Each structure stands twice: as C-alpha cells, then as structure tokens.
Amino acid sequence: MADLKKTREQNKEGAFFVDSSCIDCGTCYWMAPDTFVNKDGQSAVFQQPSSLNEATSALRALYSCPTFSIGHKDKSPLDKEVEASFPFPIGDPKDFIYLTGFHAENSFGATSYFIERKGPEGPKNILVDSPRFFSKMAKKLYDRGGALYQFLTHRDDIADTDRYFKAFSPLGKTKRIIHQDDATKDPLKSYEIILKGFEPYQLDSETVIIPVPGHTRGSCVLLYKNKYLFTGDHLAYSLKLKQLIAFKRACWYDFNIQIESMKKLLDFSFSYILPGHGAPFGTTQEKMKKELEKCIQWMESS
Numbered sequence: 001m002a003d004l005k006k007t008r009e010q011n012k013e014g015a016f017f018v019d020s021s022c023i024d025c026g027t028c029y030w031m032a033p034d035t036f037v038n039k040d041g042q043s044a045v046f047q048q049p050s051s052l053n054e055a056t057s058a059l060r061a062l063y064s065c066p067t068f069s070i071g072h073k074d075k076s077p078l079d080k081e082v083e084a085s086f087p088f089p090i091g092d093p094k095d096f097i098y099l100t101g102f103h104a105e106n107s108f109g110a111t112s113y114f115i116e117r118k119g120p121e122g123p124k125n126i127l128v129d130s131p132r133f134f135s136k137m138a139k140k141l142y143d144r145g146g147a148l149y150q151f152l153t154h155r156d157d158i159a160d161t162d163r164y165f166k167a168f169s170p171l172g173k174t175k176r177i178i179h180q181d182d183a184t185k186d187p188l189k190s191y192e193i194i195l196k197g198f199e200p201y202q203l204d205s206e207t208v209i210i211p212v213p214g215h216t217r218g219s220c221v222l223l224y225k226n227k228y229l230f231t232g233d234h235l236a237y238s239l240k241l242k243q244l245i246a247f248k249r250a251c252w253y254d255f256n257i258q259i260e261s262m263k264k265l266l267d268f269s270f271s272y273i274l275p276g277h278g279a280p281f282g283t284t285q286e287k288m289k290k291e292l293e294k295c296i297q298w299m300e301s302s
C-alpha cells in the first residue's frame, strides 16, 4: 500500500497521491494521463480526477502500479469495481484481447496481455509476458481456461510466469515459450518451447512469433490475426513524440541489429502495437506501415 507519510510534495493535494517508492516505470503516465505525470524523475498527481472516467483510469493505474506507490484516500465502491474489472478489454471487443494489470516490479512494470480464444478442443488462450502473481487474477484466468501458451517476449519480462504456470498446472496443457538466446539460465532453459534461429515461427493458423534480436539477443514479438503485434521492449509508441520508437538507451544487445529486425516487420501487416512499456497504439494497417518506416528512419538517424 502507498504510504501517506511518504507522499511526494509534487502531488496536487487531494484523494490520489504518489509516494516516494515510485520507480518511474511509466505505467500511470499512459494509463491515466489526466492525473499522473513525471515530475522530477518520479510520478506525481498533477490534477485530481474530476470525472468518473478519470477516477476509473486513476484506479486502473493504482492497481497496475508495480510498487504500490499510488494511494487513494477516499475509498468508495468504485475501488473494488475497478479492481474486479481486470483483465479489461483492449482493441476490438470481438478479438478478446485484455490488459491484465497488476504489473510486476521485477519486470520494471512491464504490461502483460491475455488473448482469450476457443478451439474445438477447448480454450487456446495466450498469456503474453506476465503480471505479478495475484491469486484472484490467477483464478480468473484459470476459470477462463488458463493459458495454452505463456509467451515471453524476452528475458526481462518473465516476472511471475512460473507461479502462473503452476496455478494453471491442474489444467495440464500450458507451454511456456521463450527464445533460446534469452533462455540463458534455469528454469528458462527447461521451458516447454524453446525457439531457435531467426525465422518466423508459426505457432498456429492465426499466431506467428517473429524473432527480433536487438533489445536482447532473444527478443521476439508475437503477431496475432495479422492485426495485433505484441512487441515487448522491441517497439513502443511515444505519446510525447507521437510516433513509434525503440529504446536506444535501454538496448542491451545491439541497436544496429535492432534496426534490421525492425525492417523485418515491414513484411507483416498489423494495426495495433501492444508494447511492454508505454501506451498501446492502434491505427490502420496502411498508416502503421508508414509509422514503422518513419520509426526506422528515426532509429537510423538517432
């Protein structure tokens, strides 16, 4: 829980506050941009919510904050309602894509996603990266059929993958997926599917995993229905620059190789970017291609 005694002085006085434990992961900046902003290297409330929508977004950020740094002094039934609303839908409702919330500190607050889908033999859900372990969330996902796959974009965002894997184990079907080049230690080396090489890997008829070395050597993105690209830390959208970006200062392997990996994505079609860090971004397929070309030019000149 956020500590009122450690409230940052940069907060605007009112019901919501941020304490000094914030790690500046950025989640609340895009999840509730009308309430939170970076001030002096950490989050602060710059404006208290003044509508139900703003209060709901601020509470979503509160429940997603990896370090429990956001506090709310005037609890109401809305608090419980918002907590219960996770996982909540994103994108086209008929595609059943969800944000899980409850980000984990050990993945620096990375976003994880849940794809809910059914096949003739039962649920074929995919958990992309991992939220922090939260028993209510594990039960909700279990009740929806658990995950046929737990796909990891790269080694930084593993968080509580193994605890969710264990929670889903009575269903007896989950496979964890990671690229060999990021599976450098136990237990990652013993995950059920270890990807090798750099060719796209067709997971099933509507899902392809594309290795994109650069941010890490084993980074991969997952393309679903030629529409949603789950990008981990390979590709993100900057609300400030209003364009697609890559994280040059947080590139752990090779930025030039990351540029080549980015070019590979021009061969694929998608209209949503669902990143590990930063706001999801959606547009038309045509505009996304142009945005990607612009991002590549920006990377080459940076």
Ligand code: SF4
Binding pocket: 018, 021, 022, 023, 024, 025, 026, 027, 028, 029, 036, 042, 043, 061, 064, 065, 066, 067, 068, 069, 070, 109
């Ligand atoms: S979500 Fe939490 S840790 Fe991340 S920037 Fe906001 S207050 Fe800080």
Ligand SMILES: [Zn+2]
Binding pocket: 154, 156, 157, 215, 233
């Ligand atoms: Zn990373």
